[in-house]
Amino acid sequence: MSQSPAVPHPAPNGAAPTGDGTPSRRAPWPPDPFSYLDGRLCVGGLPLDEVVADTGTPAYVYDLDAVAAAYRRVAAAFEPLGARVLYAAKANSNLAVLATLAGLGSGFDVVSGGELVRVLRAGGDPEACVFAGVGKTTAELELAVGHGVTVHVESADELDALAEVAARLERPARFAVRVNPDVEVDTHVNIQTGHDEAKFGVPVAVAHELLARAARGELGGLIPVGVHVHVGSQLPDPDGVAAGARVGLEVLEAGRAAGLELDWLDVGGGLPVDYGGGTAIGPERFAAALATVVAGRDVRLAVEPGRALVARAGALVSKVLYRKHRSAGRMLVVDTGMHHLLRPALYQAVHRVRPLRAAPLAGPTEVVGPICESTDVLATEADLPDLAPGELVAFLDAGAYGMTMASNYNGQPRPAEIVVADGVARVARRRETWEELLASETATGASVAAIQGPAGPLGW
Ligand SMILES: Cc1ncc(COP(=O)(O)O)c(C=O)c1O
Missing domain, CATH: 2.40.37.10 (Lyase, Ornithine Decarboxylase; Chain A, domain 1)
Known part of the structure; x- marks a missing residue:
C-alpha cells in the first residue's frame, strides 16, 4: 500500500x-x-x-475482489498438483466472504457446527468440506455426517463417537486421521500445532492403530480416506508443511499396505502474510515444495489456507x-x-x-x-x-x-x-x-423450553 x-x-x-x-x-x-x-x-x-x-x-x-484474486492465485499455484483448496473458515466466516469463495469453487475447512452452518448458508458444497477440531460434540458430528462432510478425526474416542453417529444415522461417513507429525515450525508459539506436545491430532503410532482398526473391518459405517496434517500458521517457509506432509504420507502408505484404499492427503494451512505490508512467500513456493513430496505417490492433495486469502x-x-x-x-x-x-x-x-x-x-x-x-x-x-x-x-x-x-x-x-x-x-x-x-437472557431464570427458540431447518 x-x-x-x-x-x-x-x-x-x-x-x-x-x-x-x-x-x-x-x-x-x-x-x-x-x-x-x-x-x-x-x-x-x-x-x-x-x-x-x-x-x-x-x-x-x-x-471481495481481493479475496477472489488471492483465491485464484492459490488455486492456480496448486492446480498442477491437482490439489483441492479448502478455505479455513475460522480466519473469516462472514457469509459474503464464504459465498465469494464458494462461488469460485473453493471447498472449506471447518472446526465447529457453527462454522459448518455458515458454510452451508453461504452455498458451500458440504461434500467439499472437511471438519477438524479436537472437541467435536455428538451434535456436531451428526450435522457433519448428515451432510456428507469428511471428518478429520483427532482421537481414538472421537473415532468411536463418529462410528456410533454413522451407525445411528445409517449414513456412511468418510474420515481421515489427523496426524500430529511432531514437526516444530518457527512461528509464534500460540500457532504452532504440529509439535508433539500440541493437543492436535494423534501421534503417528496411534494413527497407524486407528487405520489398522479400519483395515480389520472394525469400523463398519466409516470410510477411511486418508490423512490430515497441519503444522501451524504464519509459516516462515514451506519446509514445515513439507515435513508434515512427508509424515502424513508415511502413515497413508502404511494404511495402504494394510489393505485400505487411501488417497486423501490434506496438508493444512499456514501460508503467511507480511503484516509489515510487504510481499510474503507466495503459494507457488509452497506448491513447489509439496510437489517434490507427493511426486509419483497417487494422492489427492488438499491445502487449507485461511489468513493468506483474507488478511490483506x-x-x-x-x-x-x-x-x-x-x-x-x-x-x-x-x-x-x-x-x-x-x-x-x-x-x-x-x-x-x-x-x-x-x-x-x-x-x-x-x-x-x-x-x-x-x-x-x-x-x-x-x-x-x-x-x-x-x-x-x-x-x-x-x-x-x-x-x-x-x-x-x-x-x-x-x-x-x-x-x-x-x-x-x-x-x-x-x-x-x-x-x-x-x-438470550432473563434476569429471573426460565425453563429451557421457554427461553429457547425453535430449531432451524438444519436442526441446530
Ligand atoms: C486445521 C487448520 N487448517 C488450516 C488453518 C488455517 O491456517 P492459516 O490461516 O494460517 O492458513 C488452521 C489455523 O489454525 C488450522 O488449524
Missing part, C-alpha cells in the same frame, strides 16, 4: 494480471486493495470514510475518541480494541494503522481501546498524524482472525462488516445492538 496521496490507483486488487486474468506470481502477495487516492485512504477505489458513513465505526471492511483484504475502521498525553508519549483512545481485534493481545501482532485522511506524521503514538485490560493496546508505536477526536483510522491486514475472534467483553457489541466488490460497498452484517446482547 502506498502512503503517498499522489500515486495512481494500482491495477485491480493490486496485482499485475497476466494475459489470462490470473494474477502474476510476481504481483504483490497477497493482493492489496487499500491505497491512498487524493489523500484519502480507499478500498477498491472507494474512499473508506464514505464506505463506513452509514454504519459508523467500528466497522470491518473486506474487499480487510481493515478495521475505527474512530478516535480521545487524546492523552503521558510522560511515555502520545496516546489515542479509539472506539475499538482487543474485543474486536484480539491479535495484538493474543499474539503480540503488529498491525499497521493508517489515517483515513493523509496528513503530516506527528511521531510514534500508542493506540488503545476502551477495554478495562492493560493488554487492550492495538498499537504501541503507530506512525500517525496528530489526530483529533472524531477522526478515523484503519487497522490494516485485519481480514483474518479479526471478526471471528471478536467478543462482547465489557458489554461491547461487535462491529459492522462491510463488503466491497466491483466498486460497490454493501453492509454484510450490521453492528450488534445493546438489545441483542440481552436477547
Whole structure:
C-alpha cells in the first residue's frame, strides 16, 4: 500500500494480471486493495470514510475482489498438483466472504457446527468440506455426517463417537486421521500445532492403530480416506508443511499396505502474510515444495489456507475518541480494541494503522481501546498524524482472525462488516445492538423450553 496521496490507483486488487486474468506470481502477495487516492485512504477505489458513513465505526471492511484474486492465485499455484483448496473458515466466516469463495469453487475447512452452518448458508458444497477440531460434540458430528462432510478425526474416542453417529444415522461417513507429525515450525508459539506436545491430532503410532482398526473391518459405517496434517500458521517457509506432509504420507502408505484404499492427503494451512505490508512467500513456493513430496505417490492433495486469502483484504475502521498525553508519549483512545481485534493481545501482532485522511506524521503514538485490560493496546508505536477526536483510522491486514475472534467483553457489541466488490460497498452484517446482547437472557431464570427458540431447518 502506498502512503503517498499522489500515486495512481494500482491495477485491480493490486496485482499485475497476466494475459489470462490470473494474477502474476510476481504481483504483490497477497493482493492489496487499500491505497491512498487524493489523500484519502480507499478500498477498491472507494474512499473508506464514505464506505463506513452509514454504519459508523467500528466497522470491518473486506474487499471481495481481493479475496477472489488471492483465491485464484492459490488455486492456480496448486492446480498442477491437482490439489483441492479448502478455505479455513475460522480466519473469516462472514457469509459474503464464504459465498465469494464458494462461488469460485473453493471447498472449506471447518472446526465447529457453527462454522459448518455458515458454510452451508453461504452455498458451500458440504461434500467439499472437511471438519477438524479436537472437541467435536455428538451434535456436531451428526450435522457433519448428515451432510456428507469428511471428518478429520483427532482421537481414538472421537473415532468411536463418529462410528456410533454413522451407525445411528445409517449414513456412511468418510474420515481421515489427523496426524500430529511432531514437526516444530518457527512461528509464534500460540500457532504452532504440529509439535508433539500440541493437543492436535494423534501421534503417528496411534494413527497407524486407528487405520489398522479400519483395515480389520472394525469400523463398519466409516470410510477411511486418508490423512490430515497441519503444522501451524504464519509459516516462515514451506519446509514445515513439507515435513508434515512427508509424515502424513508415511502413515497413508502404511494404511495402504494394510489393505485400505487411501488417497486423501490434506496438508493444512499456514501460508503467511507480511503484516509489515510487504510481499510474503507466495503459494507457488509452497506448491513447489509439496510437489517434490507427493511426486509419483497417487494422492489427492488438499491445502487449507485461511489468513493468506483474507488478511490483506480487510481493515478495521475505527474512530478516535480521545487524546492523552503521558510522560511515555502520545496516546489515542479509539472506539475499538482487543474485543474486536484480539491479535495484538493474543499474539503480540503488529498491525499497521493508517489515517483515513493523509496528513503530516506527528511521531510514534500508542493506540488503545476502551477495554478495562492493560493488554487492550492495538498499537504501541503507530506512525500517525496528530489526530483529533472524531477522526478515523484503519487497522490494516485485519481480514483474518479479526471478526471471528471478536467478543462482547465489557458489554461491547461487535462491529459492522462491510463488503466491497466491483466498486460497490454493501453492509454484510450490521453492528450488534445493546438489545441483542440481552436477547438470550432473563434476569429471573426460565425453563429451557421457554427461553429457547425453535430449531432451524438444519436442526441446530
Ligand atoms: C486445521 C487448520 N487448517 C488450516 C488453518 C488455517 O491456517 P492459516 O490461516 O494460517 O492458513 C488452521 C489455523 O489454525 C488450522 O488449524
